[in-house]
Amino acid sequence: xxxxxxxxxxxxxxxxxxxxxxxxxxxxxxxxxxxxxxxxxxxxxxxxxxxxxxxxxxxxxxxxxxxxxxxxxxxxxxxxxxxxxxxxxxxxxxxxxxxxxxxxxxxxxxxxxxxxxxxxxxxxxxxxxxxxxxxxxxxxxxxxxxxxxxxxxxxxxxxxxxxxxxxxxxxxxxxxxxxxxxxxxxxxxxxxxxxxxxxxxxxxxxxxxxxxxxxxxxxxxxxxxxxxxxxxxxxxxxxxxxxxxxxxxxxxxxxxxxxxxxxxxxxxxxxxxxxxxxxxxxxxxxxxxxxxxxxxxxxxxxxxxxxxxxxxxxxxxxxxxxxxxxxxxxxxxxxxxxxxxxxxxxxxxxxxxxxxxxxxxxxxxxxxxxxxxxxxxxxxxxxxxxxxxxxxxxxxxxxxxx
Ligand code: DGJ
Numbered sequence: 011x012x013x014x015x016x017x018x019x020x021x022x023x024x025x026x027x028x029x030x031x032x033x034x035x036x037x038x039x040x041x042x043x044x045x046x047x048x049x050x051x052x053x054x055x056x057x058x059x060x061x062x063x064x065x066x067x068x069x070x071x072x073x074x075x076x077x078x079x080x081x082x083x084x085x086x087x088x089x090x091x092x093x094x095x096x097x098x099x100x101x102x103x104x105x106x107x108x109x110x111x112x113x114x115x116x117x118x119x120x121x122x123x124x125x126x127x128x129x130x131x132x133x134x135x136x137x138x139x140x141x142x143x144x145x146x147x148x149x150x151x152x153x154x155x156x157x158x159x160x161x162x163x164x165x166x167x168x169x170x171x172x173x174x175x176x177x178x179x180x181x182x183x184x185x186x187x188x189x190x191x192x193x194x195x196x197x198x199x200x201x202x203x204x205x206x207x208x209x210x211x212x213x214x215x216x217x218x219x220x221x222x223x224x225x226x227x228x229x230x231x232x233x234x235x236x237x238x239x240x241x242x243x244x245x246x247x248x249x250x251x252x253x254x255x256x257x258x259x260x261x262x263x264x265x266x267x268x269x270x271x272x273x274x275x276x277x278x279x280x281x282x283x284x285x286x287x288x289x290x291x292x293x294x295x296x297x298x299x300x301x302x303x304x305x306x307x308x309x310x311x312x313x314x315x316x317x318x319x320x321x322x323x324x325x326x327x328x329x330x331x332x333x334x335x336x337x338x339x340x341x342x343x344x345x346x347x348x349x350x351x352x353x354x355x356x357x358x359x360x361x362x363x364x365x366x367x368x369x370x371x372x373x374x375x376x377x378x379x380x381x382x383x384x385x386x387x388x389x390x391x392x393x394x395x396x397x398x399x400x401x402x403x404x405x406x407x408x409x410x411x412x
Pocket of ligand 1: 042107108212261262280281282349
């Protein structure tokens with residue numbers, strides 16, 4: 011148990027992949043999540059697992075925490091819970107993953123979207139659930155789930171794709187692995203799901219400067235990302251969308267905007283196991299997107315050093331100023347053991363972003379860890395470097411690096 015920090019305590023470090031106590035001294039339980047900033051407060055939403063002894067693998071709901079300094083978090087409780095009613099899509103046994111919340115300034119409502127799998131169906135349903143609330147901390151009212159973009163073609167669909175394969179009916183009986191496979195690209199999954207809607211698994215949300223919101227998700231058996239503009243109220247899809255990184259098998263995508271350009275981080279598809287992160291950039295959100303490779307690097311380039319000052323070291327109780335301690339066992343080539351979940355802009359610090367990762371522990375998902383690292387923008391790429399702890403002051407001045 012840790013003591014409640016004093017109200018003036020605003021520069022605490024963030025320790026990587028270690029239990030992160032909330033205001034009650036309980037480890038934060040918000041996995042695959044995202045952080046939304048609203049009126050001076052950060053809200054962290056994520057998958058909440060019941061307890062360490064539970065044999066139930068699925069999250070029991072979406073939990074929210076609030077903070078003004080990104081380090082000290084207050085538990086706001088479960089804001090969307092599964093229900094007992096077996097007829098409900100969010101009945102116990104369903105899978106709720108990667109919840110994200112955005113605020114609609116016109117309707118003044120908060121939209122919560124998540125990846126939903128139906129009770130007893132494994133990862134077959136691949137649906138998007140949506141709920142809405144009047145306040146960031148909920149309660150969120152569950153509206154419905156859907157396979158997005160039914161009956162519409164993406165902006166970049168080819169005529170051949172639109173013509174559809176003759177064997178669409180047969181395709182419905184086929185099963186695909188959800189991971190890289192030479193079989194998947196041979197089939198027109200886009201056409202297969204034209205009428206019923208497109209598959210939607212790992213997902214994220216992004217609100218652009220003009221108020222338009224986007225839903226980014228792994229589709230077509232995880233082979234291809236879809237980026238779909240939401241309706242003006244953020245509660246359905248507009249029908250305007252594109253396919254991205256065809257047959258590149260991306261998961262865990264997250265988006266941000268810096269200096270007018272769009273930046274993306276994602277992972278490969280290896281279940282809960284870490285793999286090399288990926289990154290991409292585009293001048294228009296609709297593309298073309300340029301793949302940039304793994305943004306994680308072992309050491310920050312000259313001029314972008316993340317080393318702590320002697321006083322910071324002293325403050326943190328480290329014995330010497332010998333360099334950044336390396337407590338992780340997996341390096342940059344495996345995303346430091348993590349998988350991306352959010353690119354978080356820091357309020358009041360233009361150009362300062364935190365890349366949020368989950369370190370999954372699939373035998374007990376509640377104990378999965380968090381790795382939050384600073385993003386450093388260069389002219390044509392961005393990098394993510396190990397830093398334990400992440401001291402908030404390390405985010406100062408990031409804007410000058412681009
Ligand atoms: C990887 C995804 O990123 C997670 O959100 C989760 O869906 C697991 N796969 C399930 O295996």
